Amino acid sequence: MILIISRVGHTVNKVMDWLNYYKQPYIRFSDADNLYELLDIEISDHSFSVRIKKGNVDIDLYSINAVWVWHGDIRFKGLSLSDVSRISKKEEVTQNLQSQIRTVYGFIENYLISKRIIGHTFLQDVNKLTLLSYARQVGLHIPQTYVSTKTSHVQQLTENNELITKSIQQSPFIHDSNGNVILKGYTTEVFHEQTKKIAQERLFPSLLQEKLDKKYELRIFYLDGKCYPMAIFSQRDEQTAIDFRKYNHVKPNRMMSCSIPDYLEKQIIKLMKMTGLNTGSLDFVKTKDNKYVFLEVNPVGQFGFVSESCNYQLEKLIAEKLVSYC
Template identity: 25%
Template sequence: MAKEKVIILTHTADNISVDTVTRFVQEAGGEAIRFNVDQYPLHSRLSSVYRQGQQEIVLENESGIHTLHDAAGIWYRRSYNIGKGLDKIIDREYLPATLLESKRTLFGMIEGLDIFQMERYSVYRRLDSKEEQLRIAVACGLRVPATCISNDPAAIRHFMQSVEAPVITKMQSAFAIYREGQEHVVFTNAVEDEHLQDLDSVQYCPMVFQERIEKQLELRVNIVGQAIFAFSVNSAVAARAATDWRKDGAALVESWEPYTLPDELQQKLRAFMDTYGLNYGAIDLILSPDNQYYFLEVNAAGEYFWLDKLCDNAISRQIAHVLLGKAARRGN
């Protein structure tokens, strides 16, 4: 009897999380097939065939030939560097079209798979709307900071005056700026008086402005299927991380601790996940000094490997079991 198999969509430079989930898939009697998308299309082949009303999707890569349409599930973890290396063999004038077609084909085939997916490409794109995230969070009973997303300096100034509290600013997408060979990642930052002089330039690039919530603790909540894994950190112990713990994430890595969420908050977070049909989400919360929980955002590909160590790899084990259908799933 053939083993149940799962597909892990990732890239060659991904971290230990993929290996850990693979181990738990194998321990549960399944087979994990790793699809490194940075090897596509240069070093792997992907084909979709419809015959007599039946769909067949086949991947050929360094580990062999694999059918994808009959897998128990697929973990869409990362899709970095699709088309890597094509610039060395494709003429420059054809390269943009070749990369576009490769991405369109890959994402289209994965979206078209009639199997359990954690998560679908279309769900990732839907989650790009922070506005919808906030709206759904409120509908599920969660508290959110006052927020303005705009490229209108006048609207932003009016928002800041109406909040009557300190304000932070951040970008909706994750990126870095490279200056003199150095990578400068754009994190969340406090808006100071001197920044207001440059506010007019926001017209050329919209930004997120949000009420700054004082922090008792920052929380990262990983929800996998119906299981909740919550962790907290006091980011104030590192001065650089006071506004955004990621600014000094390495210094704080040993400061995270398991955290028990109130039952009512767990119910609200599950309702939020149900609305999207998400089976994996890394949710960022703030616990204020007056013991109020504030929802910031969910990331369907949020990192968790440093937290997995605090719970004996229970997050990775749960991911493996959800992919294999051995643990409760949300409708997908």
């Protein structure tokens, strides 16, 4: 049996459609439901089981052969940190009970990681700065990068350089009380005149990178040693030139399949092995002087638009990989 741990979405549905086509049984933990209940865990010399329940059906995770983790985590009904907060008002007791819940979830996650797994991490992202360091080690070009904590340093950098700034880690999405996104963190150009207006000297650690002269961007989906590249001509639109996620829905960026050099694919494979990831979405820029410059890897990055624009049928490939694990 296959276990899918994901959020609800069109891409996941397509993978499940292919599993249905191949008549492969599966279950899914979704962020949109609260349907699963942890029954019990048994560990002994002669037996091992992690039993869960959905509706009237009992499932032993021991029967799981393959796992796909994509934008999701494990949640059981009545077993959350907030549930514990309602049980006890004494802080020390609450912290102790929450620690025990984390241990239960940590055990289950580690157990599932021991299976044949795609996206074998329950972390939603990896350290961007570490990735840049790894990329440098495998021979990839990376943008000149700074993390600054002083305004004077930022002013010095911007005086003679074209720079951009973005989140050091995950880009923030701020929501209002109704759950609507009211603020998004995008990559933005930094101008020297702006930095001269900053009053305080001490800054929160801020990431700055050289502004690349783009020929086009690359989104490369990686799956178990193979790369599926797509070119994005974001620089042709002022709205998307700095950050293509500022989508122009009226006149979308042109996206098309492309090829990458063999040496670049080998470097990517080395990088992914260093990170321990067997899948992910990699962002590159091809500059006007024909350098491939690595930006980042998102272990759970969107790939549906890559699959559709390039006719790669990535959802089918993921389903087939999972089936081969069973």
